[in-house]
Amino acid sequence: MTIADSRSPFVTPVLTRRGLLKMGGVMMVSFAIPQLVAGDAAGGTSPDPQRLSSWLEIRHDNTIVVRTGRTEIGTGMSGFYAQVVAEELCVPPEAITLIMGDTDKTPDGGYSAGFRSGAANLRKVSAYTYLALLSLASQALGIPVSELSVTNGVVSGRSKSISYGELVGNQHLDLKIPVSGEPARVDSNSWNGMSGLDGLVVLGDPPLKPMSQYKVIGKSHPMPGTPDKVTGQMQWSCDVRLPGMLHARMVRPPTLGSALISAGALDKARFPTAHVITKKNLVAVVSPDEWEAINAARSVASGSKWTDWSGLPGSENLTKTLRAYKWGAPSGTRGNSAEVADALARASRTLSARYEQPYIKHAPIGPFVATADVRSDGSVTVWTHSANSQGLRAQIANTLGVPVEKVVVRWLEHAGQFGRTTFGGDGAEGDAVILSQLTGKPVRVQWTLQEDLAWSASSPGWVEDIACALDADNKIAAVRSTFYSSQSNDARIVGAILAGMPGSEPKPGYWVATEWPYDKIQNRLEEVYGMPNPGSDSSTIGLRGLIMRTPGQRQQNFALESLMNEAASSAGVDPIEFRLQHTTDQRLIDIIRATTRAAGWEPQPAPHSRAKRTGTEPIPGRGACIMIRENSYWMGIAEIAVTPDIGSIQVIKFTIGIECGKIINPRQLERCMKSGVVMGVSEALKEEVTFDTGRITSTTWSRYRILTMAETPEIKTVQISRDDKGYGGGSEAANAVCPPAIAAAFFDATGVYPRRIPLTQSYVTSLLKS
């Protein structure tokens, strides 16, 4: 994240807008001669971030164009950004048109995952603009700023008024925006092989509107993209059509490390307009006709010969492989080693457990697609749906060996991908630019589902050892956790690796991701280890790992919260009461109490007295967990039914609560909470990547199973909004609140604590028989 301290950009300002202006202001406001609109600059350069018009333009009809390098990721980010800008400028959000993610039309870049850092930039730009507009209106109307007010973009005072549009006319506001930060670039010294991925940061502390005066934020304005998505008007990343464009289908090796011996022959009688394109291990078939490309690629694939390769451990051996790895020093440590060791040694009782999860997938419903136009003049344009356009741009420039100024990335919406492209690449863009360069024509590359599930990065499997010391009062005196996984930062571009072209070079490592919720547990030691991805080296793809929704914390919180549930049971205390005994954080306590009430939870230790491991009747169970993330406080309560003899679990109801500071849009937050629960239940019950020694084998929806509508529980939401804690991240993390609560509910029903997810039928059956 760009902004380490979640609260700093959003504290209630000391200065008021008017107060600042009375002090003489901090900026010069003047009209400049109309210049080229940002984005019309020659070549592929990005708009100058120090110019206001690169961020925000006020049109004479009082509409506003806002530009951000961040993108919509399906959670409503575009709507939230529009609300933030509208609030600061005192305009309706419908007046705002957002331009997102195009590197030649937007100034900043950065991860699209973080609302708070993206919103911080737009909020400051809007606040600077607001000050400038008030100053201009004061001059135009001859009225002091202190007597002006703004409603719906119209500045009024002493019964005179003028709109923003009239003030600015057809000119540009000449306002300098202070920014810092480095552009994205491939950087072999960096952990993920890239630097500058945060994007630029707008500096300064312009006075922001106090939350107590909010009129737009906190209201459920509709999401701007919805009508186009519902009527078929939306142009998606898969809808790019260029003159002379070729369709490509890739012919992938049989394993994640095979080398090409010979590409299959193309039957020109059957496929007269198709061509086979080969560069090292990158093999594709291109054709002006998509159906011909599909069939010709199948034909070429069946005749292609590749070397054998078996660099993977096989998914059934994953835990063993992680256990056997020589880890060396941890890549991340937090806590007090000596005190924890001492507390564990002195404890009246200790509890230890080992939790684990296999590889899972981002698994977008739409396989990745990209279109590229690489021209003989050296210009490169890529149309795609990467969530970090500037990061991808830097990677493409690096792979093709062209200056970054020659590369333009254009962003369009596509299927949700949940963090897979946070570092830029992990799609078809590499294939597309290489094929366009080789053919001299625009090329559209559509991955198949099987290709997407087999060749994209995954969220790596992990194991965690965690132990706690219980004192004589049954309180936890110390916690020690050790997390092992492979690296989650491998955004190398598949096409570049296969073609033997340069790419980013990530380093093994991991990070302590939990935000510690239990301030009464002072003695804690968290250590994390990240090993290289299995089967990955500079010339092989292997099992690449990339972060996925609520990364790191999803995994580490599963272990911590499962331990809390097991410890509560050991202490004979209700699991929610046990959590309350270990925190004094009032925000956490508030959301725990509100969610507990909403779920109708009556205190009782787990497992329930009716718990049993056999039988054909469904046994009810319930479980809870909490999480603090990104200035947000979460609680989840699962109610499930376990039918032991058939090994089935049904999640009946899930109650989820959040306190995330000021809620931007309650309705969309509710939608994100409920949909996040669906993804979390899916992860808890079903999701697992399988692989043999050479390839991923879970490559269709019948082998990589995700939750269906019939399996979706009743979901109840609880929201607490407050004006004194800034904004929190609300749309991301609901998924991570589910698996620990569901595992705890399984324990409540059966008396057996599941230390692995997913809780598939075969795992549940073996667990209950053991």
Place this chain on the structure above:
Amino acid sequence: MANELTLSVNGAQHIVSVSREMPLLYVLRNELKLSGPRFGCGIAQCGACSVLVNGEEVRSCIAPVSSVVENQVTTIEGLPAVWAAKKGLSPSDVAKSLHPVQQAWIDEQVPQCGYCQSGMMIAAVELLSKNPNPTVAQIKDAFTNKPPSPHLCRCGTYVAIIDAVQRAAEAMKA
């Protein structure tokens, strides 16, 4: 081999010159430039490509184009006209109105990424044509157990879809 085929899509006749076995999806997208139906899995496992053929849901990613000749194909782009015809609306009203399922998808704010939602709305229209007042259990059953596969949403909008189907059912009774 390429043949001239006459298709009826969203109420209009189109003559296309494509091979008879080409899946309908590629004809709709590449020949007719419709972006409603989308490529999801290509093997009838997700529902992102669904269209109506004579009012029945069909997975266009596997249906050969020759199988729909002489049938009425409807994508989400054509849903407003379907509703307008049913209600006897004037041409000027057609331009302004959406199918109640589409309106419900907006009102209930269903889409997140939205990639699967074209197929979801198609499934909803078919369901409501057969069962104008479905229970939650019946909605879940229709979107999950009807062959060839469940309609999948990775963003997890199932609850919003259930809300929207029920809202649309109410609107269509009026």
